[in-house]
Amino acid sequence: MKRKAPQYAALSYCWGSPSDSATQFKTEKGTLANRITGFSLDSMTQVMRDAVAVTKALSISYIWIDALCIVQDDRVDWERESTTMADVYRQAYITICTPGSSSCHQGFLERKPKSIVIPFKSSITPEAKGSYNVRIGGRAMASNPIAEGMDLTYDELTHDHSSWSQRAWTFQEAVLSTRTLHFGSFELAYQCPEHIRSEAGQSSYPSEIDVGIFNDLVSNAPARHAMWNELMSRYTPRHLTYETDRLPAVSGLARIMGRGPKDYYAGLWRQSLVVDLCWVRHVDDIGPTDTKYELLRLLDANKPSYIAPSWSWAVRRQSFEHLIDVNDYRDETHSVAASTTPQGLDPFGQVKDGLLTIRGVVVTLPSDIVHDPPEGARRSLLHHKYVHEKDRRIAQVSLDWWMQDPEDKGELLMLLLTSHLYPFEGLHRRVRVGFGIILHPSKTQGRYVRVGAFMTDRYGFGLFQRSSYQTVEII
Structure with missing residues (x-):
């Protein structure tokens, strides 16, 4: 039995x-x-x-x-x-x-609910006295003045x-x-x-990711991928006593994604790697204290409290979003190989190093990054920062630090990863738009760290069509 x-x-x-x-x-x-x-x-x-x-x-x-x-x-x-x-x-x-x-x-x-005590004494029967205990109920929000405190x-x-x-x-x-x-x-x-x-x-009614997740997603890889990214974006702003636990604290979720440890690279997945790499920090989570110096110090692969490689969202404690959907893209790389080394017994847990080797098209950032929003544009994820070539706007750029205006291009490189066809307003045909990451030289000769992402504009994809493939290593 x-x-x-x-x-x-x-x-x-x-x-x-x-x-x-x-x-x-x-x-x-x-x-x-x-x-x-x-x-x-x-x-x-x-x-x-x-x-x-x-x-x-x-x-x-x-x-x-x-x-x-x-x-x-x-x-x-x-x-x-x-x-x-x-x-x-x-x-x-x-x-x-x-x-x-x-x-x-x-x-x-x-529980001791906050309340207001109102004394009561009957004007008809003086000996009838006491008090009312009044407290707010229902769904009044703390932002409402009546609910403050x-x-x-x-x-x-x-x-x-x-x-x-x-x-x-x-x-x-x-x-x-x-x-x-x-x-x-x-x-x-x-x-x-x-x-x-x-x-x-x-x-x-709860959302599909509020409780009991992954029950119906075993055979639906795109939905499972979208859910994973949404969950991780909600998770990253949360607090840890030890930042090195950033990956271990979601190892249980990673384990039930339906893929093995050989497909998992510090929060990213082999099957969708070129898309997963195209993430950007949410603009509301970047402040003046997030300087270029602090970011490069955080991304130093030799520091004792190693969290994750620079190309993983796990190395930063801010929410993020992806520039492109997993259902609609063309891989623009020749080859992509990733590897991470577990720190201990859990292949989905803490890592002690990581390496990303990509053979793709890499170009030097053609100009300084400037604030150049289109007329009537709203505050957006990318903060409306642009690079130009020959007086033409070619790409929107989002760096992982608090960008100045203008931002010196310095030694920054643009690595194209993926693309799709986009319907620009006023055109009768769709234009190919590229997506990729921004690289900065690391302390290790010949290797780079990921410091941002980009999306090409109407004329930007041609910049990469005029260049050849080369191999870069990102730590």
Whole structure:
């Protein structure tokens, strides 16, 4: 007779500050034997005790809590356990999420909603007196003046305004779980693939990447690719105690993409590599402190805290978007070869180096980059920065640092990767538009780092048609 798997709940929460984390109840090698024999609830931190109480109320016999399952003082054991995270959350009957708690010592069941106390005394019967307790409800947003200083709603807590929603390690826990209970400071909400229902009586529908993802995408490669890029763009702005965990914190998601580790290069995929390389940082995430000097320092492949190669979005903690869709492109390279070396046991986790070798058309950036927006243009992803050749605008350029006006072209190169036909207004035929990346010499002789991306304009593709192929190495 086939044994039925036990039904269990999982807990997604924040450990809190370094001082709180240091006092977290966890299983280490020195305490493993005692933990196996049993332990009292009083020895656990408050967020764990609350999770146990919820599990009991749901009549669920088991709960998975990471601090109890991972031997924290052994990196090898940590890596081995962290590779199972995707399965833990996907197979859980329900996941308890705690956006109303910012520390392992802060519970989420005892709520104290903000309210206004209004004294009352009857003018008819003087002895009848007391007070009203008034608090805001429903979906009032914090941006609304009437709601300023009041409790945050489910949407705000789960997307922007809680430690839980800003931590990188909680991201894949939330999107992989098929059912979630979100305990906010103001209200409780239940979410599954069909709907979201809140304690305040509101009901809505989740997006396809909010919960239980990848269920129907195994055979649909383009949809799976689009979902991966959307998820990673949401993920990259999130906070980590150690930036070197940027890739390990989504290794569970990468593992269930339906492709093997030989197809995975620090967040990018072999099957769509020329498209995946054409990403740009979102303009709202680049500020005056993001200088060229700071970027080149971050991309130094010899620094001790190596995160990812320069051509991976993972090396920067900002959201990004792609310039071209995977369904509509022509590969303009002769060959592309990528490789990364895992830092430890997980082939989808931290890497210690990476190399991209491309044989393609490379040209020197023909002019300084200038701010030259078309008349009536709106603020765009590319910030309307352009390069020219012979007084003709040939390309829109987005660098990964805060661009000056004009931006000195210096030693920058343009490497063409892909193209498609674009219908320019006023023309009866479509014009081929090219996409590629901007390169800067690295500290290693003969190799480059990726520092931006470009899209050619109406006359720009011809610049590459007049040039020949050459091989470049990007680290």
